[in-house]
Amino acid sequence: MFGQALAAKVEDEGREDPVVPTPKAAVGIEEVPIVVLPGDGVGPEVLDSCIRVLSAACSGLDFKYAEAGDAALVNGAPDGISDRALDAIDRSGIVLKGPLKGASQGERYKGDRTLSRSFALHSTVHFAKEYPGIGWPHSSLGTDLAIVSDADPYDAGDDASVSDPAACRSGDEDAADAWSETAGLAFQLADNPCWKQIDCVMEGTEVQPSLGAYHGAVVALRNRYPDIKLRSVSTAGFFEKLVSQPHRYDVLLIRAAFAGALKAVAAGLVGGSSMMAQMRVGPETVVFEPAHGPLEKIAGRDVANPMAMILAGVAMLRHLNQEAAAARVEEALWRVFRKGRTLPFDMARSGGGVGCRTFGEAIIEEMEVFPATRLHRTSGHRRRLAVVAA
Secondary structure (H helix, E strand, O other): OOOHHHHHHOOOOOOOEEOOOOOHHHHOOOOOOEEEEOOOOOHHHHHHHHHHHHHHHOOOOOEEEOOEOHHHHHOOOOOOEOHHHHHHHHHHOEEEEOOOOOHHHOOOOOHHHHHHHHOOOOEEEEEEEOOOOOOOOOOOOOOEEEEEEEOOHHHHOOOHHHOOHHHHHOOOHHHHHHHHHHHHHHHHHHOEOOEOEEEEEEOOOOOOOOOHHHHHHHHHHHOOOOOOEEEEEEOOOHHHHHHHOHHHOOEEEEOHHHHHHHHHHHHHHHOOHHHOEEEEEOOOOEEEEEOOOOOHHHOOOOOOOOHHHHHHHHHHHHHOOOHHHHHHHHHHHHHHHHHOOOOEOOOOOOOOOEOHHHHHHHHHHHHHHOOOEEEEEOOOOOOOEEEEEO
16 A cells, blocks of 8 residues: 555665556546545635645545535534545545644544544544754654654544453454554555564553564464564653654554654654644545644644645645656655745744745646656665656
């Protein structure tokens, strides 16, 4: 699902292979509409910037807008998402959304919870990757990782078996399936040219021989992925190691109870939650979104950082098997940050910075420099996928 097609194209460190575009009919990007939920606060403006970038990188994407958050509430949807949106998501399975208001801002805003329950979203992934030129204290340590966890208990609702490892050990088949899906997602993410390691972060002061609630699922999967290295680490002392040596970690598999803290540490490594994307995964539905909230105080002022939303779009392109387009966007981002002239306000040094729309236009301009591309992997202590002119 994520980079598997590319793995067959790039087999060794120094090799460069041309990317042969897959016919649109084969991947179905025209047949599967992407349901767009603009969301609240800065959601509409960061999504607009994201969609402009994605459309420039990959023609044929079919975006269908629907209501969620305040707009749905005003029009009579008590759960924060309109019935029309839910029907569209059920048909499509692909959602690109802005942030919605959370429970801390009023119980009437239940859009994210409605999504999780309606489509059985069992796993969450947070992506943390550093970019050059932002002057962040930890911006030169090689952070490039994914945090994979089970569903948040709040989103899981009354079905405690999904989030209770004891239920899994007692033989509950539904819980075992949920752990298996989450562990399987971690293996899929790790099975790509840049990542080949999974660290299972377990609770307690000592690392146990087993992998806790994930043990059965990981044992069943590891024979299918013989090239992926598995390690079991304890939460005790792990965060200190992550902060000092983040380049040692690729995919982190962890319980939802600790995922929030780990997400916060990862955000501190890469420049804040405005630099992190997340996706929530269910049996037939995947939701791509920024890791930050609606940021209502700066909404409508064109000062929001659309980076997290754009990176969520990159993850969506990979899910749609558009690896070349995803790498093209990432390379353009890399070049924009390396030049440092058109960075978002919260990333720019010396009080400079540009607005949300201008930042998106700068990415598109960089992509226009290399309209036809080949993929290659860079060398060094932290490899990355990049593009070069064909």
